Amino acid sequence: METVEHKILDLTYSQLEELVCSMGEPRYRADQVLWWVYRKLAVSFEEMTDLPQSLRHKLASVASLSSLMPIDEKVSEDGQTRKVLFKLDDGRTIESSLMLYAGTDSSRERRTVCVSTQVGCSVGCPFCATGQQGFERNLKPGEIMEQVLYFMRAVSAEQSGKGELTDSTRRPVTNVVFMGMGEPLANYEAVWQSIVMMNSKQGPGLGARQLTISTVGLVPQIRRLAGESIHVELAISLHAANDALRNKLVPINKRYPLSQLIPACREYFEKTGRRPTFEYALFQGVNDAPGHARELSQLIEGMNCQVNLIAGNPTLKREFKSSPLKVVLAFQKQLRDSGISSTVRLSRGVDIEAGCGQLRSRWIRA
Numbered sequence: 315m316e317t318v319e320h321k322i323l324d325l326t327y328s329q330l331e332e333l334v335c336s337m338g339e340p341r342y343r344a345d346q347v348l349w350w351v352y353r354k355l356a357v358s359f360e361e362m363t364d365l366p367q368s369l370r371h372k373l374a375s376v377a378s379l380s381s382l383m384p385i386d387e388k389v390s391e392d393g394q395t396r397k398v399l400f401k402l403d404d405g406r407t408i409e410s411s412l413m414l415y416a417g418t419d420s421s422r423e424r425r426t427v428c429v430s431t432q433v434g435c436s437v438g439c440p441f442c443a444t445g446q447q448g449f450e451r452n453l454k455p456g457e458i459m460e461q462v463l464y465f466m467r468a469v470s471a472e473q474s475g476k477g478e479l480t481d482s483t484r485r486p487v488t489n490v491v492f493m494g495m496g497e498p499l500a501n502y503e504a505v506w507q508s509i510v511m512m513n514s515k516q517g518p519g520l521g522a523r524q525l526t527i528s529t530v531g532l533v534p535q536i537r538r539l540a541g542e543s544i545h546v547e548l549a550i551s552l553h554a555a556n557d558a559l560r561n562k563l564v565p566i567n568k569r570y571p572l573s574q575l576i577p578a579c580r581e582y583f584e585k586t587g588r589r590p591t592f593e594y595a596l597f598q599g600v601n602d603a604p605g606h607a608r609e610l611s612q613l614i615e616g617m618n619c620q621v622n623l624i625a626g627n628p629t630l631k632r633e634f635k636s637s638p639l640k641v642v643l644a645f646q647k648q649l650r651d652s653g654i655s656s657t658v659r660l661s662r663g664v665d666i667e668a669g670c671g672q673l674r675s676r677w678i679r680a
């Protein structure tokens with residue numbers, strides 16, 4: 315038996331073609347394998363019944379389809395958020411979550427997966443649970459992809475259990491946000507490879523607008539992202555609109571201050587046509603005063619962007635308490651008075667915290 319192990323989900327499309335060719339098979343077998351993985355949600359090569367038996371055996375002996383093991387799962391009381399703890403091959407753990415949003419007149423029903431991109435994170439934002447754990451390692455493309463696949467399989471199994479249609483127009487997962495553990499742009503290659511697969515017609519086929527990267531603002535990588543052929547949505551974790559405060563809240567600001575970050579965000583819009591979203595988590599007495607709202611409006615005045623205000627999730631550190639709702643709404647009103655519209659995400663006070671450290675929430679636009 316051969317000893318080399320190939321993780322199918324870690325391979326690019328052309329690497330998978332090479333693998334099947336090396337087994338004496340035509341290239342199109344790669345498409346068939348991917349069709350089984352992403353459309354039929356197969357968990358073994360044995361299920362891939364239109365592949366020759368000999369190829370299925372060869373693949374089963376040298377390749378694997380999975381490297382994540384779910385070891386814990388929590389569902390919020392309202393059933394709309396599900397968080398899963400996965401064990402990786404090396405015993406380390408990561409979290410991912412699935413968030414369900416009912417459709418409205420103006421928006422479609424969504425099933426959004428929030429993926430982790432690193433074990434831990436080296437940026438060290440003091441209010442973030444992941445940041446407090448330190449950095450362990452980058453995730454591989456397949457480990458990122460499999461978080462999505464896990465929920466695709468789970469949702470699909472539930473839909474068919476309920477006798478609901480599982481036709482191709484009803485995707486089990488409709489959106490992916492890179493907002494779990496880790497800084498996606500610090501693991502650029504793996505994140506990008508997973509995005510290419512998520513977006514491809516051989517993969518889950520998610521549109522670029524359905525994919526959102528959240529970053530603390532690594533300026534060179536934002537510029538690189540702006541030049542890519544797939545124009546994903548970009549969220550910037552701003553949290554402060556002056557350098558002194560942002561240096562404390564998001565320490566990478568010392569390397570990439572606002573005077574570099576904001577032009578890179580403008581450039582992102584100019585090159586991709588995607589309006590960046592600024593995330594601003596409000597912590598009581600830290601960044602939620604009227605002066606902070608004024609600074610924020612001045613910083614982004616006239617920019618093509620969106621603002622998401624979030625009542626910060628309380629953390630173990632006592633200095634980071636969630637701003638009360640009335641303070642968040644006053645902050646929003648002040649932005650609106652300066653001509654800046656924003657969305658407020660309110661924690662519903664539910665029982666579980668999503669992988670991204672964000673509780674299940676509802677939205678108010680003003």
Ligand code: SAH
Pocket residue numbers: 435441442443492493494495496497498528529530550551593595624625626627628629670671672
């Ligand atoms: N590293 C990336 C993506 C992962 S963090 C980033 O920072 O953007 C995802 C989001 O959760 C970020 O906007 C982050 O600032 C936010 N977050 C982390 N801890 C939080 C907390 N205690 N309350 C509110 N938002 C938090």
Ligand code: SF4
Pocket residue numbers: 435436437438439442443444445446494495496497530551
């Ligand atoms: Fe890392 Fe994002 Fe947490 Fe900051 S907020 S420590 S960048 S995961």
